[in-house]
Amino acid sequence: MSLPEGFYARRVEEKDFEQVTETLKVLTTVGTIAPGAFSKLLKYWNESTVWNDDSDKKIMQYNPMVIVDRRTETIAATGNIIVERKIIHELALCGHIEDIAVNSKYQGQGLGKLLIDQLVAIGFSYGCYKIILDCDEKNVKFYEKCGFSSAGVEMQIRK
Amino acid sequence: MSLPEGFYARRVEEKDFEQVTETLKVLTTVGTIAPGAFSKLLKYWNESTVWNDDSDKKIMQYNPMVIVDRRTETIAATGNIIVERKIIHELALCGHIEDIAVNSKYQGQGLGKLLIDQLVAIGFSYGCYKIILDCDEKNVKFYEKCGFSSAGVEMQIRK
Ligand SMILES: CC(=O)N[C@@H]1[C@@H](O)[C@H](O)[C@@H](COP(=O)(O)O)O[C@@H]1O
Ligand SMILES: CC(=O)N[C@@H]1[C@@H](O)[C@H](O)[C@@H](COP(=O)(O)O)O[C@@H]1O
Numbered sequence: 001m002s003l004p005e006g007f008y009a010r011r012v013e014e015k016d017f018e019q020v021t022e023t024l025k026v027l028t029t030v031g032t033i034a035p036g037a038f039s040k041l042l043k044y045w046n047e048s049t050v051w052n053d054d055s056d057k058k059i060m061q062y063n064p065m066v067i068v069d070r071r072t073e074t075i076a077a078t079g080n081i082i083v084e085r086k087i088i089h090e091l092a093l094c095g096h097i098e099d100i101a102v103n104s105k106y107q108g109q110g111l112g113k114l115l116i117d118q119l120v121a122i123g124f125s126y127g128c129y130k131i132i133l134d135c136d137e138k139n140v141k142f143y144e145k146c147g148f149s150s151a152g153v154e155m156q157i158r159k
Numbered sequence: 160m161s162l163p164e165g166f167y168a169r170r171v172e173e174k175d176f177e178q179v180t181e182t183l184k185v186l187t188t189v190g191t192i193a194p195g196a197f198s199k200l201l202k203y204w205n206e207s208t209v210w211n212d213d214s215d216k217k218i219m220q221y222n223p224m225v226i227v228d229r230r231t232e233t234i235a236a237t238g239n240i241i242v243e244r245k246i247i248h249e250l251a252l253c254g255h256i257e258d259i260a261v262n263s264k265y266q267g268q269g270l271g272k273l274l275i276d277q278l279v280a281i282g283f284s285y286g287c288y289k290i291i292l293d294c295d296e297k298n299v300k301f302y303e304k305c306g307f308s309s310a311g312v313e314m315q316i317r318k
Contacts, residue, residue, distance in 0.1 A: 002220065006282075018297065020246065021246065024246055024247055027247065028247050028248070029247065029248055030246065030248070030249070031247075031248060031249035032249060033175040033246070033249055033250060037212055037250060037273075038250075040210060040212055041210065041244065041246065041250055043210075044209075044210030044244065048199060048220075049205070050203075051199060051200065051202075051203030053196055053199055061220075062244075080204070082243055082292075084241055084255075084257065085190065085200065085203065085204075085221075086257070086258060087179065087180065087183055087192070087197075087258065088186065088187050088188065088189055088190075088258060089187070089189070089190060090185055090189070090190035090192055091192060091200055092193060093240060094257075096243075096255065098243065098253075099246065101243060108219075112269055118165055119201075120316060124318060128318070129317065129318060130315050130316065130317045130318070131315065131316050132293065132315045133168075133309065133314050134291065134293065134311045134312065134313055134314070135311055135312055135314060136311055136312070137205055137311070137312055138200055139311055140314065143314045144314075146313060146316075147316050148314035148316045149314065149315065149316075150312055150313070151293070151313045151314060152293045152294055152295055152296070152313040153293065153294055153295070153299055153308035153309055153311075153312070153313060154291055154292075154293055154309070154310045154311040154312060154313050155291065155292050155293070155294060155299065155302045155303075155308065155309060155310060156289050156290065156291045156307060156308065156310040157279060157289065157290050157305075157306050157307045157308075158172060158288065158289045159283060159287070159288060159289070
C-alpha cells in the first residue's frame with residue numbers, strides 16, 4: 001500500500017485544476033470548466049463533512065486524491081471516495097469510489113492500484129463497512145487485483 | 160408517475176423511525192438503532208446541501224423518501240437518492256439511488272416502481288446527468304421496467 005519512491009499521494013488542491021481536468025479526459029467527457037468554478041467546487045468538497053456520533057473524528061464527504069510524480073510535480077492519477085451515511089447496519093458508512101483516471105503517460109506502472117489502495121485506506125479509516133465502485137466488464141480483473149469482488153449489476157438512467 | 164389514490168410520497172420524518180427501520184429489514188441487516196441517533200441522522204440529512212453555482216435552487220445531498228398508505232399511515236416503501244457533485248461533464252451532478260425496500264405487506268402493487276419514479280424525478284429535477292444504482296441480477300428486470308439499463312459491474316470490498 002506504500003507508494004513507490006518517486007510518487008506521493010495528497011488531496012486535490014486549487015493548483016491542480018488543469019492537470020486534474022486533463023487527466024480525467026482519459027475516463028470520459030470533462031467539457032469546459034472555469035477555474036473559478038473549480039475553486040468553488042473544491043471549497044464545497046473541503047467543507048462537506050459526514051455526521052459522526054461516535055467521536056469527534058472528522059469524516060470528509062468527498063476525498064479527491066491525486067498521485068503526484070515528485071520529480072516533475074506531474075499528476076499521474078486521480079480519483080475520489082465519497083462517503084455516505086446510511087440507516088442500515090446501525091447507521092453505517094458506505095464508501096463510493098468514483099472517477100478514477102490514470103494519466104496515459106503513467107499507465108502500466110501500478111499507480112492505478114496504488115491510488116485505489118489509498119482511497120480504500122481512507123474509507124476504512126473512517127469506518128466504512130463496505131466500499132463499492134462501478135466499472136466496465138473489462139476492468140473487473142484490475143479491481144480484483146485491488147481486493148474487490150463482483151457484487152451486482154450497475155443500472156443507469158440518463159436524461 | 161403519479162401515485163395511486165390511497166398513497167402519497169414524502170421525505171422521511173422523525174416519527175418514521177420504527178416503520179422505516181422495520182421496512183429496511185426486507186433489504187438487509189439494520190441492527191439496533193437508538194431513536195436519538197436516528198434523529199441526529201435526519202438532522203444531518205436535512206442540513207446537507209450540494210453546492211450549486213448556477214442558481215439559488217437548493218439541492219439536497221440526501222433525499223430519503225417514503226411511500227405512505229394514506230388510510231392507515233403505514234409506510235409501504237422507502238428509498239433514498241444521494242446527489243454527488245463531480246468534476247466530469249462540466250461539474251455535473253450524479254444521483255445514486257440507495258436502500259430501496261418495499262414493506263412485504265405491500266409488495267406486488269407497483270409501489271416499488273412508483274418509489275423509483277419519485278426518486279428519479281427528484282434527481283432529474285436537480286439536473287443530474289445520470290442516476291445510477293446497484294442491484295442483484297434478479298432485480299435487473301424490475302429496474303428495466305423503471306427505465307434503467309445495465310451499465311457495468313458493481314465491485315465491492317468489505318472490512
Ligand atoms: C471506478 C470508476 O472510476 N468508475 C467510473 C465512474 O466513477 C464515473 O463516474 C463514470 C463516468 O462515466 P460516464 O461519463 O459515462 O458517466 O465511469 C466509471 O464508471
Ligand atoms: C438499489 C438498491 O436499493 N441497492 C441496495 C443498496 O442501496 C444497499 O446499500 C445494499 C445493501 O446491501 P448490503 O447490506 O449487503 O451492503 O443492497 C442493494 O445493493
